[in-house]
Amino acid sequence: MTQITLTNATLVPCTADSENRAFNGWISIENGRIAAIGEGAAEGEDMGGRLITPALIDCHTHLVYGGSRAREFEKRLEGASYEEIAQSGGGILSTVNATRAASEDALVALALPRLDALLAEGVAVVEVKSGYGLTVEDELKMLRAARRLAQMRPVRIVTTWLAAHALPPEYAGRAEAYIDEVVIAGLRAAHAQGLVDAVDGFCENIAFSAAQMARIFDVAQELGLPVKLHAEQLSHQGGAQLVVARKGLSADHIEYVTADDAKALAAAGSVAVLLPGAFYTLRETQMPPIAAFRAAGCTMALASDCNPGTSPLTSLLLTMNMGATLFRLTPTECLRGVTCNAAQALGLTDCGRLAPGLRADLAVWDVTDPAELTYRIGFNPLHSRYFGGRKC
Numbered sequence: 001m002t003q004i005t006l007t008n009a010t011l012v013p014c015t016a017d018s019e020n021r022a023f024n025g026w027i028s029i030e031n032g033r034i035a036a037i038g039e040g041a042a043e044g045e046d047m048g049g050r051l052i053t054p055a056l057i058d059c060h061t062h063l064v065y066g067g068s069r070a071r072e073f074e075k076r077l078e079g080a081s082y083e084e085i086a087q088s089g090g091g092i093l094s095t096v097n098a099t100r101a102a103s104e105d106a107l108v109a110l111a112l113p114r115l116d117a118l119l120a121e122g123v124a125v126v127e128v129k130s131g132y133g134l135t136v137e138d139e140l141k142m143l144r145a146a147r148r149l150a151q152m153r154p155v156r157i158v159t160t161w162l163a164a165h166a167l168p169p170e171y172a173g174r175a176e177a178y179i180d181e182v183v184i185a186g187l188r189a190a191h192a193q194g195l196v197d198a199v200d201g202f203c204e205n206i207a208f209s210a211a212q213m214a215r216i217f218d219v220a221q222e223l224g225l226p227v228k229l230h231a232e233q234l235s236h237q238g239g240a241q242l243v244v245a246r247k248g249l250s251a252d253h254i255e256y257v258t259a260d261d262a263k264a265l266a267a268a269g270s271v272a273v274l275l276p277g278a279f280y281t282l283r284e285t286q287m288p289p290i291a292a293f294r295a296a297g298c299t300m301a302l303a304s305d306c307n308p309g310t311s312p313l314t315s316l317l318l319t320m321n322m323g324a325t326l327f328r329l330t331p332t333e334c335l336r337g338v339t340c341n342a343a344q345a346l347g348l349t350d351c352g353r354l355a356p357g358l359r360a361d362l363a364v365w366d367v368t369d370p371a372e373l374t375y376r377i378g379f380n381p382l383h384s385r386y387f388g389g390r391k392c
């Protein structure tokens with residue numbers, strides 16, 4: 001049995017009862033799990049008062065992809081809109097071409113530096129979506145690449161089927177056939193191969209309708225897979241209400257949700273996943289209704305949305321800062337958004353909090369005030385990271 005105790009630490013458990021109150025104390029780890037946590041002095045490794053939080057969780061990324069969208073970025077700087085670029089065959093489809101052309105090995109090699117950037121800031125769990133293959137085989141290739149990342153680094157990868165991300169040109173005008181032949185057929189294959197943990201879609205006027213997503217969710221639920229949705233990002237399409245009806249894990253982006261949607265999400269127990277990196281990159285002005293989420297008691301998470309088009313972001317610390325500066329979230333909401341609430345958004349109950357019995361996934365920081373994590377810009381105070389009780 002391996003047992004260690006970290007003592008003289010400033011602990012923020014991120015559990016519901018203690019909220020984000022930081023206290024001086026100790027935490028003991030046994031066999032990769034948190035054994036106990038307490039206030040005051042104890043024998044053990046002196047942490048010098050350093051802050052210990054749950055390791056961070058990035059609950060929404062498109063980490064695996066080929067190519068670059070730097071040229072498109074320049075076009076947008078010159079005034080082209082994201083929708084215009086998408087409609088002229090650029091945008092997601094340019095990443096689809098590059099991802100189809102890349103081998104599985106190449107996709108892994110391209111994703112690793114992005115993953116390493118996240119891990120360097122104390123991340124332990126990363127959700128990774130497919131959605132740039134848009135053929136059965138290329139979508140499966142993306143998910144195999146995502147799964148391989150967990151064998152190459154000390155990290156937990158949660159995979160999501162996002163074949164309903166864009167309509168590929170070979171199916172132009174035949175969205176229903178694409179849904180049957182690629183989205184649903186591929187989902188069944190991915191499930192049979194153990195490659196998929198959840199199902200997502202892009203519910204938007206430039207992508208798929210709520211009715212189309214409902215058809216895909218029927219199959220997800222038949223297979224016992226949880227659902228979530230890119231909903232109400234650029235317009236209001238009814239995606240959030242679909243998540244509610246299916247008791248989905250989360251509705252993501254949701255700049256255009258209404259106060260009624262917020263109440264319904266809270267009642268369904270679905271998490272509102274806020275993605276300030278995409279809001280920032282697209283220079284959106286429609287804010288997600290934070291006051292309505294708070295009033296409804298809706299659980300809010302924050303994620304990087306790391307993707308080559310709308311959020312080329314591989315920093316959860318910067319995501320937290322953007323959550324505060326752009327969306328006016330409190331530092332406490334930002335920290336909970338990338339720990340306990342992000343775990344909830346992934347349906348994980350064994351991580352994201354410091355409590356006995358949970359995985360010992362910890363981040364140790366060279367600061368004492370938890371608000372420092374949100375307040376600083378471009379500064380990484382990570383001291384060390386524990387993954388399943390192992391310092392790495």
Ligand code: DI6
Nearest residue numbers: 092202230278307308309310
């Ligand atoms: N919403 C987004 O912000 C990303 N996907 C999505 O459905 C953008 C993906 C991209 O532009 O490559």
Ligand code: FE
Nearest residue numbers: 060062230305
């Ligand atoms: Fe996304």
